[in-house]
Each structure stands twice: as C-alpha cells, then as structure tokens.
Amino acid sequence: MTMEKKNRFITVSTLIAGALISFFLWRFNHLDNDFNTYIIGNLLWLWFLPSLLIFFLFNEDKTNFGMRMPEKPKIVWTVTLILAVLTVLGSYLPSKLIPQLQDYYPIFKHFREAENLFFSANPIDLDLGKMVFAEIVYAMYIFAWEFFFRGFLTLGLARAIGLWGIIIQAVPFVLLHLGKPVIEVVLSGVGGLALGLAAYYCKSFLPGFVLHVCLFISIDVWVSVVRSVGLSV
Numbered sequence: 001m002t003m004e005k006k007n008r009f010i011t012v013s014t015l016i017a018g019a020l021i022s023f024f025l026w027r028f029n030h031l032d033n034d035f036n037t038y039i040i041g042n043l044l045w046l047w048f049l050p051s052l053l054i055f056f057l058f059n060e061d062k063t064n065f066g067m068r069m070p071e072k073p074k075i076v077w078t079v080t081l082i083l084a085v086l087t088v089l090g091s092y093l094p095s096k097l098i099p100q101l102q103d104y105y106p107i108f109k110h111f112r113e114a115e116n117l118f119f120s121a122n123p124i125d126l127d128l129g130k131m132v133f134a135e136i137v138y139a140m141y142i143f144a145w146e147f148f149f150r151g152f153l154t155l156g157l158a159r160a161i162g163l164w165g166i167i168i169q170a171v172p173f174v175l176l177h178l179g180k181p182v183i184e185v186v187l188s189g190v191g192g193l194a195l196g197l198a199a200y201y202c203k204s205f206l207p208g209f210v211l212h213v214c215l216f217i218s219i220d221v222w223v224s225v226v227r228s229v230g231l232s233v
Contacts, residue, residue, distance in 0.1 A: 007159035010058050014156030015168070017053055021045055021148070022172035029176070035108060035134075039141050046144035050152040066151030070202035080207040087211055088218040095222035100181035102227070106220040108134050131224070135217050142213045146195070149173050150205035154196045166196035191215075 001009070025045045033041065054060055061067075070076040095101055108131075149169050157165025170192035177188040195208035 010060075011157050011160035011165075013053065013057060014153060014159075017050070018148075018153045018156075018169070018172065021049060022176065026176055039137055042141050043144050046148040050148055054152070062151070065155050066147065066199055066203065066205035068204050068206075070204035070207055072202075076202055076204075076207055080210055083211055084214045087214045091215060091218045092222050094183065095219050096226050098181070098183060100183065101219060102223055104181050104184075105223040106131070107138065107216070108220075131220075135220065138217065138220075139213045142216065143209055146205045146209040146212055149192065150195050150199035150208045154199050154205075155203070158200055163197075163200065166193060166200055169196055 025042070028041050028045065029038070050065075051062065054062055054065055095105075149172075153169035153172075154165050157168055161168075170189060173192040174185065174189045177185045180188075191212075195205075195212065198208055199205045
C-alpha cells in the first residue's frame with residue numbers, strides 16, 4: 001500500500017470510528033452512571049479503543065496521533081504557560097457572575113455518590129483531600145478527551161484532508177457538550193477549533209490538554225471558593 005493510499009485509509013477509518021465512538025459515548029454519558037463508571041467508560045471509549053485502532057488497524061505509533069512533545073517545544077510551552085495563567089485568572093469572573101456555571105459546577109455533584117460532598121456543603125471546607133483526588137481523576141478524563149479529539153480525530157483526519165479535519169472534529173466535540181451551560185457550549189466550538197489548530201501545527205495534543213484541564217479545574221475551584229465566601233451574585 002502506498003503512503004497516499006494508507007493516508008486515505010486512515011482518514012476514512014478515523015472518520016467512521018470517530019462518528020461511532022462519539023455516538024455511543026453520547027449514549028453512555030446520558031446513563032445514570034456513578035462517578036467511577038463514568039470515568040472508566042470515557043477512558044475506554046476515548047483512549048483504549050482509538051489506541052487499538054492505531055496499533056492494530058493502522059499499524060502505527062501514537063506519536064503520529066499527537067502523543068508526543070510538540071514541535072518547537074520552548075516556544076509552544078512558553079505560550080501554553082502564559083495562556084494557562086490567563087485561563088485560570090480569566091475563569092474567575094464567569095464563575096462568580098454566571099449563575100448557570102454556579103448551578104452546574106463543581107462537576108462531581110452530578111454523580112449520586114458525591115451528593116453529600118458537593119450538594120450540601122462546600123467541598124473545599126468539607127473534604128479538601130477528596131476534591132483534590134477527584135480533580136486528578138478528572139484530569140485523566142480530560143486527557144482522554146484531548147487524545148481522541150485533538151490527537152486521534154484531528155491528526156487522523158488530517159492525513160488526507162488537512163485542515164478540514166479540525167472542523168470535523170469540532171462538531172462532535174460541541175455536540176457532546178450539549179446540556180451544559182450555554183456559555184460552555186458556545187466556547188466549546190471556539191475552543192475545539194483553536195485546540196485542533198494548535199494540535200495540527202504542533203503535532204501534539206499535550207498543550208491543548210494543559211489548557212483544557214486548567215480551565216475546568218479552575219472553574220470547579222473558583223465556583224467552590226465563591227460559594228465558600230459568599231461572593232456569588
């Protein structure tokens with residue numbers, strides 16, 4: 001098989017697999033799962049299954065799908081660090097001023113086993129260690145999401161259709177955000193395109209993962225802090 005044919009095969013296979021995984025993940029995430037089941041399920045759908053396809057169907061390494069340090073690492077990581085700081089600081093006002101975010105976050109309150117921790121009291125005051133553990137686990141979840149959307153989909157589709165892969169991967173990314181606060185759904189479209197573009201040129205999804213995890217963990221923490229000291233509007 002020539003390289004051109006292989007690239008077309010990878011792109012078509014990635015498109016089909018991506019559509020199926022996105023559909024079944026949407027169905028799975030709307031079940032009444034406990035926290036552990038939700039996290040493990042997402043890791044299987046978004047990390048394990050694409051990895052199997054890369055290894056056994058494409059006969060390639062995950063470095064070709066973004067699992068590597070970015071090109072021009074000094075420049076990329078410097079920009080990523082600056083954006084990460086701005087993300088953490090910039091998420092404070094939305095967390096304070098937007099009631100939808102305060103109602104929805106911290107994310108763990110949507111799981112029944114976390115009810116006593118996240119519904120009735122502030123998690124920072126009640127059990128800081130448990131919240132730190134939950135945030136670390138959530139970072140694993142975001143890692144799998146970035147690998148799937150910005151690694152597997154973006155770079156897999158780009159093998160034959162280039163930049164169009166960025167737009168295609170952003171569509172299921174936005175759809176899987178439906179049901180969350182409106183501002184988050186809108187920003188997921190912008191963020192999906194921006195992170196896809198970064199992964200395309202850096203050949204790595206790792207900078208996008210850092211920014212993604214900084215955003216959502218900071219929102220969880222800011223909402224909890226705002227509630228704790230009574231700063232919400």
